[in-house]
Amino acid sequence: MDQYVKAVKVGGAAVALVAGALLLGQCAPSAPKGAKKAPAAASDLQVAAMKTYVAPGDLDEYYLFSSGGHSGQVYVYGVPSMRHLSTIPVFTPYPGTGYGFDDDTKKMLGRFTWGDAHHPALSETNGDYDGRWLFINEMNGRVARIDLRDFKTKEIYGPAPNISGNHGSSFVTPNTEYAIMSSRFPIPIPKGTYAPVEKFATEYKGIAAGIKVDAKTGAMTLGWEVLLPPFDWDLGDAGKGPSDGWFFLTAYNAERAIGKLEVTASQRDRDYIVAINWKEAEKHAAEGKGDLIGGVKVLDPKKIPGFVYLMPCGKSPHGVDVSPNGKWIVGSGKLAGITTAFNFEKMMTAIRNKDFSGEEDGIPVLKYESIKDAEVQVGLGPLHTQFGPDNTAYTSLFVDSAIVKWKLGTWEVVDKVPMSYSIGHLCAAEGDTVSPDGKYLVGLNKLSHGRHLPVGPSQPESSQLVDITEEKMKLIYDAFTEPEPHYAQMIKADKIKAIEVYPKEENKHPHAIWDVKDAGVTRQGDKVLVKAVLVRSTITPTSVEVKQGDTVTFALTNIEQTTDELHGFGLLDWNTNIVVDPGETKTVTLKIDRPGVFPYYCTNFCSALHQEMQGYLVVKPK
Amino acid sequence: MRSLVEKSTHTLRHPLGLGPRGLLLVAALLLVPTYVSPLWQLTMYAPQYQSGLRLDIYSYKLEGGNKGQDVKEINILNHYIGMRDLAAEDFTEFKWLPFVIGAVGLLILRAVVFGTVGHVLDVTVLFVYFSLFSLWSFAYKLWSYGHDLAPTAAVKVQPFMPPVFGGQQIANFEIYSYPQLGSYALAAAAAALLGALALSWRAAGREGAAAAAAGY
Numbered sequence: 001m002d003q004y005v006k007a008v009k010v011g012g013a014a015v016a017l018v019a020g021a022l023l024l025g026q027c028a029p030s031a032p033k034g035a036k037k038a039p040a041a042a043s044d045l046q047v048a049a050m051k052t053y054v055a056p057g058d059l060d061e062y063y064l065f066s067s068g069g070h071s072g073q074v075y076v077y078g079v080p081s082m083r084h085l086s087t088i089p090v091f092t093p094y095p096g097t098g099y100g101f102d103d104d105t106k107k108m109l110g111r112f113t114w115g116d117a118h119h120p121a122l123s124e125t126n127g128d129y130d131g132r133w134l135f136i137n138e139m140n141g142r143v144a145r146i147d148l149r150d151f152k153t154k155e156i157y158g159p160a161p162n163i164s165g166n167h168g169s170s171f172v173t174p175n176t177e178y179a180i181m182s183s184r185f186p187i188p189i190p191k192g193t194y195a196p197v198e199k200f201a202t203e204y205k206g207i208a209a210g211i212k213v214d215a216k217t218g219a220m221t222l223g224w225e226v227l228l229p230p231f232d233w234d235l236g237d238a239g240k241g242p243s244d245g246w247f248f249l250t251a252y253n254a255e256r257a258i259g260k261l262e263v264t265a266s267q268r269d270r271d272y273i274v275a276i277n278w279k280e281a282e283k284h285a286a287e288g289k290g291d292l293i294g295g296v297k298v299l300d301p302k303k304i305p306g307f308v309y310l311m312p313c314g315k316s317p318h319g320v321d322v323s324p325n326g327k328w329i330v331g332s333g334k335l336a337g338i339t340t341a342f343n344f345e346k347m348m349t350a351i352r353n354k355d356f357s358g359e360e361d362g363i364p365v366l367k368y369e370s371i372k373d374a375e376v377q378v379g380l381g382p383l384h385t386q387f388g389p390d391n392t393a394y395t396s397l398f399v400d401s402a403i404v405k406w407k408l409g410t411w412e413v414v415d416k417v418p419m420s421y422s423i424g425h426l427c428a429a430e431g432d433t434v435s436p437d438g439k440y441l442v443g444l445n446k447l448s449h450g451r452h453l454p455v456g457p458s459q460p461e462s463s464q465l466v467d468i469t470e471e472k473m474k475l476i477y478d479a480f481t482e483p484e485p486h487y488a489q490m491i492k493a494d495k496i497k498a499i500e501v502y503p504k505e506e507n508k509h510p511h512a513i514w515d516v517k518d519a520g521v522t523r524q525g526d527k528v529l530v531k532a533v534l535v536r537s538t539i540t541p542t543s544v545e546v547k548q549g550d551t552v553t554f555a556l557t558n559i560e561q562t563t564d565e566l567h568g569f570g571l572l573d574w575n576t577n578i579v580v581d582p583g584e585t586k587t588v589t590l591k592i593d594r595p596g597v598f599p600y601y602c603t604n605f606c607s608a609l610h611q612e613m614q615g616y617l618v619v620k621p622k
Numbered sequence: 623m624r625s626l627v628e629k630s631t632h633t634l635r636h637p638l639g640l641g642p643r644g645l646l647l648v649a650a651l652l653l654v655p656t657y658v659s660p661l662w663q664l665t666m667y668a669p670q671y672q673s674g675l676r677l678d679i680y681s682y683k684l685e686g687g688n689k690g691q692d693v694k695e696i697n698i699l700n701h702y703i704g705m706r707d708l709a710a711e712d713f714t715e716f717k718w719l720p721f722v723i724g725a726v727g728l729l730i731l732r733a734v735v736f737g738t739v740g741h742v743l744d745v746t747v748l749f750v751y752f753s754l755f756s757l758w759s760f761a762y763k764l765w766s767y768g769h770d771l772a773p774t775a776a777v778k779v780q781p782f783m784p785p786v787f788g789g790q791q792i793a794n795f796e797i798y799s800y801p802q803l804g805s806y807a808l809a810a811a812a813a814a815l816l817g818a819l820a821l822s823w824r825a826a827g828r829e830g831a832a833a834a835a836a837g838y
Contacts, residue, residue, distance in 0.1 A: 028789070028798035032667035032674070536698050561691045562698075609702065609776055 048476035051467055054081040062429055062490050064442060065120045065134055066463065069484030072115045074136060074146065079429070079440050079490060082465055082479035090136060090144045090153045091115025098568070098579035099153070102586040103553075108156050115140055119170055119235060119487040123218075127174040127240040127326075127434035131495035133218050135179045137169030143179050143211055145218050148496050150581075157220035161294035162189045162207045168249050170211075173238045174434075178210035178223055178278060180238070182249050186230035190294030201256035204230040207298070208249060210278055224285035225293075226276060226308060227300045229361040230256050232265070233274075235319040235384075235487075240434055241326025243344040245279040248329055250317040254360075266335060270312040270368070272360075273320050273331050275347065280307035302362025309351060310360055312368040314338050319384040319425075323393070323408055324434050328373065332382035332395060339382050339395055341408065343373040374411040378404045383424060384487075386431035388438040388468055394431070396423040396443065403443055403466065405473055417473040419464055421447040427488035428468065437492065441466040441473070444485040452480050461485055500563040502583030509585035511555030516540045528552045534567035534580055535559045537609035539602065545618040548595045552617075554578075557585040568603025571617060579604050595621035629830060634740035636826035638818075642742065643734050645818035650730040652811035653723050656681045659803035662760065664784070666696070667796040677708070679760070681719040681804065684710055704775025705767055715759055722752055730815070739822045746815040753808060761786045764799075 054060055060078030063085075068075055072092030076085045092114055093100025100109050115138030123133040134146040142158030143166070158181075160166070165185035172179050186204035188195035195203040206228035212221050231251035239246040254271045257264030284290065284304055290297035301308035313320070314333015321330045329342040349355070350370045357367040381399030388394065391408040401422050405415040425444045429437035448462035461484050465477035504514065511531055513519060519533045519540040528550050533540045534557065546552050558567050558580040569578040569588075573596075580586050602613035638646075660678035667674045675695055676687030686693030697707045710716060726749050733741035769781040782792055785799040801809075 026788070027800045028663070028665035028674070032672060032796055537702075560698075562695050612776075 048467075048474065052080045052082065052465065052477045054078065054083070059493065060085075061493060062440060063493055063496060064427065064488050064490050065122070066427075066444070066481060066485040066488040067117045067120050067136060068482055069118065069486050070114070070116045071483050072117050072138070073482070074117065074120060074134065075482050075485075076151070077463075077479065077481070079442070080465060080477065082463065082477050084481075086151065087482075088134075088146055088151055088153065090146065091117055091138050091142070091156070095577045096579070098577055098586070101576055102578050102588050104586070105153075108153070110156070112140060112142075115142060117144075117486075118167060120489050121171045121179060122489045122491055123176040123213075124172055124174055124433065125176070127244075129430060129433055129489075129491045129495055130176075131491060131497065133176070133213075134489065135170040135172060135213075137166050137179075137181065139165050139167060139184070141166045141181070143170045143181060143220065145213075145220060147218070149499055150502070151498060154218070155220060157211055160209055160211070160222060160225075161296050162191065162205075162225060162298065163209055164189075164191070164207070168208075168233045168235045171235075171237050171247075171432075172213070173247065173278065174240050174244050176213050176215070179213060179220070180236060180247055180249070181207075181209040181211055182233040182236070183207045183228075184232050184234060186232070189298075197258050200230055200258045202230075206230055206233050206251070208233065208274070208276060210281060222296055224281050224290070225296055225298045226281060227298050227302075228274065228308075229363070231272065232261075234317065236273075237320055237322045237329075237432065238278075239322050239326055239329075239344070240324070243322060243326040243329070246275050246277050246344075248311075248320045248322065248331075249274050249276070250313065250320050250331060252316045252318070252334075266316060269315055269336070271315055271317055271333070272365075273311040273313045273317065273329070273342075274363070275309045275311060275329075277307040300362075305362070305364075308363050309347075310363050310365040311342060311347070311371060312357070312365060314340060321385040321387070321432065323391075324387050324436055326434070328408060330385045330393065330395075332378070332385065334381055334383060334398065337377070337380050337382065339376045339378045339385065339406075341373045341376065341411070342371050346371045346373070376406055376411050376413065378406060378413060379416065384426060386426050386428035386441065387436045388428055388431065388441075389436055392436075392438070392468075394426060394428060394441055394468070394473075396426045398422055398424065398446075401445075403441065403473065405468075415471065415473050417466060417475055419443040419445050420451055420462060420478070421445055421449050425485065425487040427490050429490045430492065431490070438468055440490065441468045442488060442490065444481075444488060446484075448480060451478060463488075501561050501565075502581055504559075504561060504583050507557075507583055507585055509555075509557070511587065512557045512585040514557070514559050521546075523550075526550045530554045532556050532569075533559055534569070534602070534613075536565065536607040537602070537613045539567075539569065539600065539613055539615050542615040543618060544615070545620065546592055547620045548592060548622040550592045550619075551589060552592050553587055553589040555585060555587045556580050558582055565606055566604040567606055567613070569600060570603040571598060571600045573598050577603055592619055595619045632830055633823060633826040634738060634743065636739045636822070636829065638733070638737035638739065638742065638822050639825050642818040642822040642825075643737060645814045645821070646730050646734045646737065646742065649811040649814035649818065650727050650734065652807045652814065653727045653730075655807040656723055656804040657720065659807070660685070661802060661804035661808070663800055663802050665798045665800075668794045670794075678802070680716075681723060682716045684708060684713065702775065702777045703779045704772030704777075706770060708767070713763070715756065715763075719756065726752065737822075739819070739826050742815070742819045742822055746812075746819050749812060749815055753812060757786075 062079035064077040064079050066075045074088040089099035117138045121135045122129045137143050141160045141163040145155045147154045164183045164187040166181045167184035168182035170179045183206045186206045189205050209225045210223035212223035232253040234250040236249035251272045253265035290299045313331040314336030316334040317331050332339040350366045355367045355370045356364040358365045378395050379397040379400040383396045385395045402416050402418045406413045423443045423445050428441045429439045443464045445462040460480040463479045463481045467474040467476045516533050522529050560582040598617040660680050662679040664677040675692040678685040729745040764784045789798045
């Protein structure tokens with residue numbers, strides 16, 4: 001009996017011990033042991049280096065979306081590291097992501113393979129960036145919308161009717177009701193109309209347009225167009241706070257001159273800023289007012305008075321910026337050397353009192369002295385203004401090649417920092433919203449003049465990072481950016497919620513398949529559909545046989561759900577390179593007009609067996 | 623010999639006291655977590671997988687980390703070395719484990735209600751046997767996944783045994799295998815059963831001795 005008890009006791013104790021050991025529990029470490037972070041190095045680096053150094057594996061604080069100008073793209077940088085993170089192709093094919101090669105993006109680009117992308121604009125809610133979309137204009141009268149959930153161009157609207165040289169674009173109204181377009185190069189309208197250039201002053205027309213943005217989907221349609229005098233319309237900004245409901249565009253060549261504009265368009269001391277009440281325009285359009293031109297209703301301020309006014313501005317302005325509180329409208333005359341702060345309240349009073357100094361094509365010109373609060377002697381060649389907290393303003397000086405810091409309200413010039421070289425635009429952290437962050441300011445310079453290793457005559461642009469946390473501005477980093485940044489938007493990184501793969505459940509493509517067993521070829525007459533699966537490390541089917549004269553559509557589904565497992569589909573001799581993201585389906589349709597055997601393979605390195613990810617398109621002769 | 627058999631028969635028929643019955647009830651309750659919590663977890667790190675791939679093994683299912691995605695990823699990686707896909711159909715355990723745990727639970731409850739020392743002994747032996755068998759079955763499954771490699775595999779590796787308990791480096795992967803709440807609960811249930819057995823056995827023994835001393 002005792003032995004039994006003893007045995008049970010011993011057994012029980014042993015089991016309890018094991019259970020205890022289990023309960024005390026070992027478990028897997030929370031991070032791989034092989035990847036312990038290197039200890040931070042003791043540093044004697046200068047403040048600039050410390051402020052811009054983002055250690056390997058660490059993330060930047062801001063996104064910088066920089067326009068690519070005539071490269072047609074948007075470039076994404078991290079701030080403060082100024083590292084180039086990615087390229088978002090917009091108006092130009094980009095084999096790196098297969099953009100412009102598959103059926104959908106080819107269709108979206110239409111007849112263009114190029115666009116001069118200028119002014120990116122982040123979507124806003126209550127005047128603040130909401131991280132949903134990025135709009136960007138280009139000169140052929142188009143505006144594109146990039147979805148910031150996947151950093152992809154989703155829509156290109158245009159070319160808009162009557163708009164010619166859409167430069168003064170694509171800033172948005174405070175709740176992204178509209179993205180704005182305008183004509184930099186007046187033409188006789190509708191497009192296709194002939195009028196000799198000598199009749200520029202009377203028969204050529206400027207246009208401003210509101211492109212309506214669907215609040216839910218972001219889809220763009222034409223809201224309304226406004227007929228404007230034949231000035232060269234340039235960049236603008238939307239009112240906010242008290243000035244919400246209005247937007248402002250600059251105009252140079254108030255002379256209505258032709259020929260050698262650098263001389264002929266620089267004769268008068270003042271050009272204009274136009275103020276357009278878009279809420280009124282919206283109302284007029286809803287009432288069906290306007291003349292039908294180019295298939296759309298165009299509102300003529302001469303016939304519909306009371307919603308368009310001109311404000312005289314220093315000679316050759318290229319941009320107007322509304323202060324964060326919406327009270328001041330800041331315009332700079334490039335050739336005047338002054339920046340004028342107009343007071344919105346005074347503007348409204350002048351409008352009420354009909355305090356006009358003249359008119360242009362039926363549009364009243366407000367009296368300059370009555371509407372300005374101050375003229376700030378900022379320096380030579382002032383272009384654009386961005387804002388920081390506490391009434392701080394930063395204006396780029398092209399001729400001085402510098403950024404000047406000054407104060408709204410007291411109008412004092414506080415500081416100046418040289419730029420290398422010839423700054424055009426500038427971009428402060430959330431610096432055109434109702435609540436600018438301060439902290440960082442990027443000068444987008446036109447010339448780099450060899451501040452980098454020589455790369456031949458075709459030189460990169462220079463974008464310089466300036467620390468604006470203190471009273472004195474400090475240049476802290478030189479970055480060399482792709483041509484050619486015309487403007488940029490800097491947004492706090494946590495405002496953007498980007499996905500890393502396309503969730504399978506969201507893929508509604510009619511040709512999407514998720515199992516290798518479903519891959520294969522179906523034929524209807526001479527139309528051939530190849531449903532293909534791309535997954536490490538096979539393109540299934542591994543060969544496709546068709547006949548000369550067939551029209552073949554490859555529907556390619558990348559069934560991966562793992563981050564960064566992109567697969568490519570390069571088809572040699574057919575100028576085809578599709579890149580399919582995880583969970584995505586893309587199609588490419590080819591008219592097979594010649595026989596032969598054509599290899600296809602994965603172009604986007606995916607795995608150890610990537611090199612083996614290949615197959616053949618076999619075309620039988622007719 | 624005869625007296626030993628008589629003695630043990632007497633012990634086995636001895637009804638249970640309140641203490642052992644309480645412990646048995648605890649043991650029965652400790653089986654519940656196995657229906658909601660995983661029994662075991664495998665975690666795999668590699669340079670390319672800094673946040674790790676996770677595989678949770680329940681009594682009735684396999685569940686990958688990252689909303690199930692990790693199982694797909696593990697299968698994609700394993701196909702290079704010719705390993706079979708981890709598939710629920712492959713685990714016959716998922717069919718009988720929940721049933722057996724339920725049956726054991728019912729037997730424990732029988733002992734709680736009608737309990738004699740014999741009932742406790744039955745269910746304890748059954749439980750320990752079943753636990754050890756499951757552990758062996760799990761280890762064997764791991765072994766067979768690591769050894770049953772397709773001869774046509776792109777990458778030929780030496781057949782291997784993934785860890786059952788602990789960590790191990792296999793190629794570029796750090797692999798960790800540890801029990802989870804479900805197994806801890808089973809271990810605790812085993813401890814409670816053995817405790818109930820020990821207590822009731824001793825009580826029966828004492829009463830037997832007292833009865834003998836009283837001249838029965």
